């Protein structure tokens with residue numbers, strides 16, 4: 408059933424339907440795509456608002472690169488469902504994209520009242536996060552991480568910083584034992600890469616969270632895992648495990664990549680003078696520009712037509728996979744038509760998505776990324792790239808925009824007088 412709050416009338420163009428069939432769907436995986444995604448989006452736009460892509464061997468989709476078509480799709484709950492099961496029945500069970508796209512009982516794969524029930528638990532849990540405590544905790548851990556490599560004069564800002572900081576936030580929020588944190592980050596990373604080992608990575612992530620949920624059911628504590636278990640929505644064990652896994656995976660990789668991509672932007676854009684503190688622009692501006700140009704979730708928002716239909720002049724089959732290119736729609740040229748619903752509050756890009764499944768964690772994600780970058784720019788002022796930007800590697804996979812490494816060098820800091828920072832005295836939630 409579709410709840411009224413989630414309803415939206417289709418607002419599609421009345422152009423005559425046409426089939427968009429270039430000779431080959433364009434591959435959105437592998438090194439060519441990772442090296443230059445924007446040239447792929449340009450080619451796809453030449454085919455119209457939706458164009459065929461291949462997201463893994465043998466797995467095709469239609470990718471929406473047109474801004475207005477993306478907004479229409481994201482809001483049209485009458486024509487499109489988020490439930491992938493009809494499509495999934497046509498896909499090999501071992502496909503590497505299923506950890507990202509395969510059905511689970513979560514907010515991401517449900518519509519209407521079912522979605523509202525799951526999303527309420529997520530929204531209510533995120534509402535417990537105290538911004539001032541989160542900011543202080545992120546700053547404290549940032550200083551600790553920087554201290555770990557500052558004396559060497561070099562470091563990898565992805566592996567040693569951007570990936571570790573959100574991991575700390577999520578393990579603290581949910582009360583993950585320190586010895587399990589590597590499994591969390593490996594599980595999420597493997598899932599997003601959408602490569603051969605993705606199913607095993609996702610299975611291990613679920614198993615860590617399952618152990619955590621069982622432990623908290625027996626011994627509740629002051630953390631978000633215990634909060635999910637006690638939420639009035641009364642999620643069962645599997646629903647609780649899946650919602651927590653969703654929040655961790657939807658949150659960790661994109662936040663890591665928002666920090667990494669914004670740092671790269673500051674290190675390479677001439678307005679930032681090639682160093683972290685050399686230019687006049689702020690972390691806020693770097694983050695905003697990355698959200699326009701290279702959003703962490705580049706292509707996602709899987710939707711499926713509920714019935715055969717026509718959308719922005721293209722004939723669609725019931726159950727076929729449509730993805731939204733947030734990166735492609737954001738960078739559409741000429742500029743997209745004005746849309747007050749999306750453009751209010753000054754955020755015209757689609758990088759947090761739109762409609763009922765828009766990201767519920769925009770504020771904490773921005774706070775984490777901003778604090779992370781401010782700490783780095785204030786401490787490693789003269790950090791510069793240690794390799795030419797053209798040699799940087801991007802992780803494979805159709806869904807994300809994610810650096811493998813971000814090697815930098817800087818004037819070594821004297822950390823001999825510093826003592827290791829203590830364990831957190833409080834988690835960033837109010838309960």
Ligand code: HEM
Pocket residue numbers: 514515516526529653654655657658659661662665698702703704707708709733757758759760763764765766767768769771772
């Ligand atoms: C604290 C960090 C974050 C958390 C906890 C989080 C959590 C979530 C969750 C639970 C959803 C699913 C919502 C639903 O289906 O109703 C979601 C969706 C989404 N998030 Fe976030 N997120 C975080 C950071 C980010 C970042 C940094 C970005 C990128 C800028 C991002 C972009 C998105 C997008 C585009 C969607 C929609 C996905 C879709 O429609 O399929 N999120 N997020």
